[in-house]
Amino acid sequence: MRSKNFLAATGATMTLALALTACGGDDSSGGGEGTLEGASITVGSKDFDEQLILGNISKLALENAGADVTDQINLGGTDAARAALTSGEIDTYWEYNGTAWISFFKETKPIPDRIEQYEAVAERDKKQNNLVWLSPAEFNNTYGLAYPTEAADELGNPETISDLGELLKSDPSAASVCVESEFSTRDDGLPGMEKAYGFEVPNNQVTVLDTALVYTAADKQDPCNFGEVFTSDGRIAALDLTVLEDDEGFFPLYNPSPVFTQDIYDEYGDALDEIFDPIAEALTQDAMNGMNEEVSVNLLQPEKVAEDWLNENGLL
Structure with missing residues (x-):
């Protein structure tokens, strides 16, 4: 197992350091030295506003690092996006750990701790499908x-x-x-x-x-x-x-991560971690709610909202 650390903000005055396991073998520690010059990466997403924003965040961040990005954002629903990733039609999209746990892996009981839920999903998807889940965002879209x-x-x-x-x-x-x-x-x-x-x-x-x-x-x-x-x-x-409060705790946590194919991660893993770990840390509940409102309510374009947010947070 490959250990990786990331910081997740938990409040205005506290930062929690969490050690995560990103689930690779000894031969898959990730390549790259923080640059994606020469890389060709196809980015996808699902078809609702939040996913369009996240897809554009990935596209812009990867381009900023020098990658040649093919835009396949707005593929359709969950099944379409997942099929595109597992078939190699795309190299990455943002997926929610609760979706993987319940819908992909057919588990019936969600794991209430967000890091344990992430780790369980990442381990299984790596083992079964050669897919790598990067650090999860803090926000929960249940x-x-x-x-x-x-x-x-x-x-x-x-x-x-x-x-x-x-x-x-x-x-x-x-x-x-x-x-x-x-x-x-x-x-x-x-x-x-x-x-x-x-x-x-x-x-x-x-x-x-x-x-x-x-x-x-x-x-x-x-x-x-x-x-x-x-x-x-x-x-x-x-x-x-x-x-309405989910008083029986039925709905799982839905913290999203950028999910990459193993081939892309093997070649560019260090650079991808360097790019996306700060993005995941900055994607708080307030940040995502605000961006969703800009698109869904104020009718701004997802790419514009993503670009503004990345710039405001010093991520471009």
């Missing part, structure tokens, strides 16, 4: 269910997902839910949540929409009162939505 804060009294002031189950009993028509297509079928989405909490939202109370439409549908309470959200999405604050 799933949640949210409703308009102004509708709290009308909906019985729900605070937890368990309260949604109680609302299904007392006023079934009020417990309508809008979700995007992946969440409607994933083990770490609606089916798994219903199993963990012991209730089921009737099919006629579930509406599947494009991701961007879920937020506005919940905000307008048309056609649903509750919407599936990503907890780092800037639209939660902009629309004044209240996120």
